Every structure is written in C-alpha cells, then in structure tokens.
Amino acid sequence: MQLERVKKISPEEFRNEFVAKRKPVILQDATKHWKALEKWSPEFWIKNYGNRKVVIDEKEYSLEDIINLSLKSYEQNPAPYYRNVRIAHEYPELISDISPESEFCLPNYFLHKIFTPLRTSLFAYGQYELFIGGKGRSFPYLHYDVPGADTFIHQLAGEKELILFSPDDSKFLYPKTGAEFNVSSIPDIENVSLDKFPLFSNAKKLVAILKPGESIYFPSGWWHTAKMLSFSISIGIDVANQFNWKTVEGFLNKKANAKLSLFSPLFMMYIKTGEKLVRNQYSHN
Template sequence: MRNISSEDFLKTYLKPAKPIILEDFVALESPAFSKWNYDYFKEIAGNHNVNIYGSEIESLDRVASKPVGQSTFSEYLDLITSSPTEHRLFLFNLLSIKPELKNDIHYNDVTNGKIIKWLPFMFFGGEGSITRNHVDIDMSHVFITQFQGVKRIWLFPWEQSDLLYKLPYNFHSITNIKEPDFKEFPGLKYIYGYEAVIKPGETLYIPSGWWHYIQYETEGYSVSIRALPSSWLEKWRGFKNLVLIRHFDNLMRNLFKEKWFDFKVRKAKRKANRAIKRQKSFQI
C-alpha cells in the first residue's frame, strides 16, 4: 500500500494489529537506496569482526543461538554474494557502528510519531538462511524495510501461541513450520496466518506480539525500526519478558539443564492439546 494516512494506518492496521506491506514507509529518495551497497559497506566497516550464526533448529532451548564462527564483515559479505549459505549476522548493527548511516534513511512516519527513529537495527543473511519462528521479546511493533534482496516472512497472531507450541519462558516455537511434523505437533493443522514477500523499498509492518518466521529468498539486508507497544497489556508483557522471564529461564536452565528443557516441551504440548480441543469444539 502507498500513500496511506497516519489516521487510516492507526485505525485500520496498528490498533487492530493487522499486518500490511507499505511501499513508501521509507521514502524512495532516501540516500540509502542509491548510496548503500556491499562495496560501500566493505569500505566503511569491512575490517570489523562479526559473529556468524547458522541454523537455530539445534538451539531450541535458548533465546538466541550461539555463533558458529567469526570473520571480518568484508569476508562475510564475500561469502553471501558468492553462493547460497544459511549463515547470517545477528546483533551486528552497522547502524550503531556507523551512526551517520541513520541519516541516509528518511521515513514517512505513518505512526504519527510512535516509531523510535534513533534505534534502528540492521540484518544480513545469505540465500536460504532463516530466522526461526519467534515473537520479539519486548513486544514492540516492528517495521522491516528491505534494501537488498528478497525476504519471505510467515506471520501468525499471538492468539495462536499454544497451537504453534510456544516454548514456555522463551519467545520462540519448538516446531518447524516449513516442514511440519503433524504427527508430533498436530496443533499445526489448525494455525492460520499470512505469507508476505518483501522486496527492496518495501516495508512489512509486524504488529506487537505477532509470530514471524523469516526466510532469505536471496542474500540481502534489511533495516527494522520499532514502535512501543500500544496497550498496557502488551507493555506489561514486554517488561515482564525483559526483566523477569528471560532471567528466570536462564537460572532454571543453569540449575536443571536438560530436565528444564524437557519440562518446557511437555508443558508446550499439553497447552497445544488443550488448544486443539478448543478448536474442535468450535467446529462442532
């Protein structure tokens, strides 16, 4: 959608928590579209060391997976442009290292001042790399703008957390929604959501609390910017996640190791089974 007013966006999408692709959230005349490219990034930050992350499927009991290696930023960019790879960057924010780059992005702020312009995040990934199905820990609204390459993103509302087998005290699902095992996780038969493809210049609005599974269709990079949660319930969830839940989970994991993870998996399956029964009762 293009040329939506702030009033219409807030009323039709943000308040009812409905995703949408915006075609002009970042102004097309922004210098980033003509100035940014891999050679430019190598020139200004190529010598920085970066942690490289791979598949997250093997680290289901952690908020974030451990890095699988390290290289210079320049070497990583050479890697993703030479061949498909599941390797991506996480928590390497070029916009923090080179804050002057923030001036290269001009926003058409349809949120009427709610977005936090001074706190953008940048993400890089190779063709085929994924980010597991998760909700953002702070429960913010998120606007993801693609600058290079193509991303495919699957979205599911918060209300489907149980059917998605949300891992208790964590913020991701234990299921693989791309290759679902319906026998092991029958709740996946009942989920519904959206599938979005974003290309350079397009921005996907992800409402607070919505699940998102991200796949890089090609190598590329994007910038996300946040807006604080709208309701007091969402704000409380975000505060609780950041201040209480994640620290409690880390403590219990350190104390009980695999037993704690096994307990959470059993609890996720029990909650999913109850959600399945509710779904079946609605269909009668």
C-alpha cells in the same frame, strides 16, 4: 494467504486502518526518502567496512567475507547470517542514511529520553537493527519480538520472505516455557513434524515477500520468521505506542519475572513511570 499491500496512504490513515485495528500490512513507500535505498549496496559495505571483524555463530569473519558469501549463497549452502546488529552502536555514522524516521513508525514511546537505558548495545528497544543475508538463509526460529511491541521491517536490497502467524494461533505453535515464552519449540517451520506437533495443522500461515523499498508492519504478538530469497539487506525496529502499551507492559512483566527475579518489581516500576511521562508529554503536544 497473502498480505495486503498499500501505497500513497497517509501515516494517519495507516494508524487508523491498520495500527488501531491490529492488522498487518505491507507499505510500499514508507521509506522512499531514505538514502540507504540507493547507497547500501554490497559494494558500499565492502568498500567502507570490508575489514571489520564480525563474529557469527562463534566464528570470526571479515564483513567483506560475509558480503561475498551472501552474494554466492544458495539453498543447500546458505551464508552466515549477519543479524540483529544495533546500527546506532555499530554504525552510528549511517543513521543519517535512514533518517528522518519514517512517520509510519511514530510515535514510538521507546525513543523518549526516559527509556535511553533500554537503547544500549544489549537491548534493541526502539533501535534499528541491521540484517544482511544470502539466498536460502533463514532466521533460526519462529518467535514474536521482544519487547512485545509492534514491528516494522524495511527492505533495502534484495527479496525476503516473511512467514507470520496471528497471536490467536499461539496455542498451535508450541511456545517454550520460562524466559523464552515468545519462542516456538518447533525447530523448522518449513518442515514441521505433525507427529511431534499435531496442533500445528490448525495454524493459519501468512506469507509476505518484501521487495526493495517495501516495509512490513505487524502488531505485537505476531509470530514470524524470515527467509532470504536473494542477497538481502533489511532493517527492523520495534515500536511502542498508545495502541500496544498494555501488551508491551504485560510482556515485559512476564519476561522480567522470568529473568530478573527479585529485581522485577523495580524494573516494572521504571517501565510504568516512564510510560506515564511519555503519555503525558504526547497528551500536551
């Protein structure tokens, strides 16, 4: 099953047709104004950040090594995956290259100042995350995103394949228990043992290939993983708004109960209070 592609749609039409109806889609021109589309080449990263030390899977590399390995990557020997990097904390000077914020990603409740404590180096809530990988490298597991919000992935270079499953298929995807309830127990989504996971045969897979300049939108709760079809640079962001807040709140409550124990009620009081402030601000604008 393939995903619909749209172009020259207004942000308002997008919200009415896809966000409100909770339908995933590929947008072909949501980031056409970004400098990063032309600027963030492999050469750019090597020239400006090649000496930067990064740690991937407990091993230290220079960023130049990661870029070069990714350019030479192939299916049988994929390069290390430089992923989930909070741009505002690791590369704050590059925010101007992906500004202004795409109107398709607005409004985003997480951008309000009340939620500043959630936009740290530890949490990605409402932050852009950077992903650089090479051909054959996959995201390590099937999941749906923390914090249970809608997701946008913007492709800046190369091609990436996204594999998605609807929230309706959750019962076929063997979610883990406890704090990792948003992660599937299936270790390799491309080679699923039906002896171990017989219900998986009922799941309906959606496949989308992102090309440079394209963005994929999928609503909260959509299971997904990714695989690089070439050297690839992309960024992702989670968006909370009036269409998904109840889902976000339910997700955070479940996650907080699993991880914060006695502090869970305080955290949820903060989340609920913050949402009221944001909602009131938007209603008066």
